[in-house]
Amino acid sequence: MDPKTTALIHHPYQPPAGFGAVPVAVHKASTVLFPDTAALRARTWKEKTGYTYGLHGTPTSFVLEERIAALEGGLQTLLVPSGLAAIASVDLALLKAGDTLLLPDNVYGPSRELARQELAGWGIAHRLYDPLDPASLDAALASVAPGTTPLVWLEAAGSVTMEFPDLPALLQIARRHGALAALDNTWGAGIAFDAFDLEPGRGSAPLGVDICVQALTKYPSGGADVLMGSVTTRDEALHLRLKLGHMRLGWGVGANDVEFVLRALPSLALRYAAHDRAARRLAHWWSRRPEVVQVLHPALEGSPGHAHWQALCGARDAAAGLFSVVFDERHAPARVDAFVDALRLFGIGYSWAGPLSLAVPYDLSAMRAQPAWCGTLVRFSVGLEAVEDLEADCAQALAQAFGA
Numbered sequence: 143m144d145p146k147t148t149a150l151i152h153h154p155y156q157p158p159a160g161f162g163a164v165p166v167a168v169h170k171a172s173t174v175l176f177p178d179t180a181a182l183r184a185r186t187w188k189e190k191t192g193y194t195y196g197l198h199g200t201p202t203s204f205v206l207e208e209r210i211a212a213l214e215g216g217l218q219t220l221l222v223p224s225g226l227a228a229i230a231s232v233d234l235a236l237l238k239a240g241d242t243l244l245l246p247d248n249v250y251g252p253s254r255e256l257a258r259q260e261l262a263g264w265g266i267a268h269r270l271y272d273p274l275d276p277a278s279l280d281a282a283l284a285s286v287a288p289g290t291t292p293l294v295w296l297e298a299a300g301s302v303t304m305e306f307p308d309l310p311a312l313l314q315i316a317r318r319h320g321a322l323a324a325l326d327n328t329w330g331a332g333i334a335f336d337a338f339d340l341e342p343g344r345g346s347a348p349l350g351v352d353i354c355v356q357a358l359t360k361y362p363s364g365g366a367d368v369l370m371g372s373v374t375t376r377d378e379a380l381h382l383r384l385k386l387g388h389m390r391l392g393w394g395v396g397a398n399d400v401e402f403v404l405r406a407l408p409s410l411a412l413r414y415a416a417h418d419r420a421a422r423r424l425a426h427w428w429s430r431r432p433e434v435v436q437v438l439h440p441a442l443e444g445s446p447g448h449a450h451w452q453a454l455c456g457a458r459d460a461a462a463g464l465f466s467v468v469f470d471e472r473h474a475p476a477r478v479d480a481f482v483d484a485l486r487l488f489g490i491g492y493s494w495a496g497p498l499s500l501a502v503p504y505d506l507s508a509m510r511a512q513p514a515w516c517g518t519l520v521r522f523s524v525g526l527e528a529v530e531d532l533e534a535d536c537a538q539a540l541a542q543a544f545g546a
């Protein structure tokens with residue numbers, strides 16, 4: 143059964159007896175009653191064999207956990223209140239003073255700020271590596287204090303500059319150094335590639351990441367109205383470590399938010415494909431515009447890491463509906479801002495994978511340690527509007543700002 147489509151609809155959920163409804167019921171509780179003290183003492187929240195307390199799961203949240211695990215190709219999933227909380231919960235559960243975190247230079251910004259501002263204060267070091275140069279990860283890992291287990295974060299593609307790394311190569315380097323590897327899979331959403339099996343058909347032991355995190359806020363929700371994150375693993379012992387950290391931090395999710403995501407999951411693959419189609423068409427349109435020097439979209443030839451995207455996602459020909467354009471340096475940032483302000487259909491705002499298209503300008507030199515990145519970039523999140531309308535909107539805004 144296809145885990146990205148059919149299995150998200152045909153799921154072994156059992157409605158209450160005599161009520162053959164398809165949607166999952168919304169169960170809410172803090173207290174869960176036990177029949178007697180013996181049952182209270184015997185029940186463990188570590189396995190999903192029973193319920194102990196609302197924070198540790200309800201019949202509703204257990205269903206979403208199972209569905210995300212199936213979508214990612216993992217065994218177990220934890221839900222947290224945001225994508226950033228998912229990243230933080232991995233860092234906090236696995237790292238202690240003296241340990242080192244390895245982050246790609248294009249990492250999701252708030253993840254780097256967490257390392258810089260919070261983890262550093264607790265004695266946890268971090269180093270940046272170039273996501274397109276596996277040797278730089280190798281060198282960074284070689285300098286990690288002996289006797290500690292480093293944690294390597296991976297991202298494919300980077301969510302602003304869109305580089306697509308050689309994930310299998312980075313993973314093999316992490317393995318060689320005994321490091322754990324966690325992927326922020328928000329871009330792939332479990333649709334574009336299988337994070338727990340990066341080289342399908344290669345052999346009996348799949349080459350896959352240890353941990354897969356998603357901002358369910360983006361594609362799985364799809365409505366721009368929910369904040370939620372997931373942490374998925376394939377390994378029982380690792381899941382238990384993460385689950386203990388999750389329990390001690392007290393991160394629960396609301397049942398109504400879970401319901402929103404459950405409601406949106408059956409259309410995930412369709413929405414992903416629709417955003418993808420429109421974004422690629424608009425990205426091609428931009429690649430013919432004289433105002434920009436580069437269009438960054440991993441499925442476009444010449445975009446950084448295009449060959450790695452081709453190797454991993456080419457068979458499914460899938461990409462998220464995100465791309466960025468880099469304006470020629472002779473255009474002042476104020477002019478690029480004027481272009482963004484002149485857009486009528488694109489909202490100005492963060493996030494992506496909702497129905498409304500969005501645009502955000504970024505000053506590259508302020509974001510990146512690597513000096514190769516400069517100029518002003520605009521990232522587009524392509525929504526579900528008619529793509530002809532989006533093209534016309536970009537054209538009129540360019541005419542207004544650049545007088546073309």
Ligand SMILES: *Cc1c(COP(=O)(O)O)cnc(C)c1O
Pocket residue numbers: 223224225226227250301326328329357358359360369370371493
């Ligand atoms: C949005 C996003 C997050 C964080 O998700 P929130 O739910 O907004 O906290 C993490 N990683 C990536 C790549 C994202 O795009």
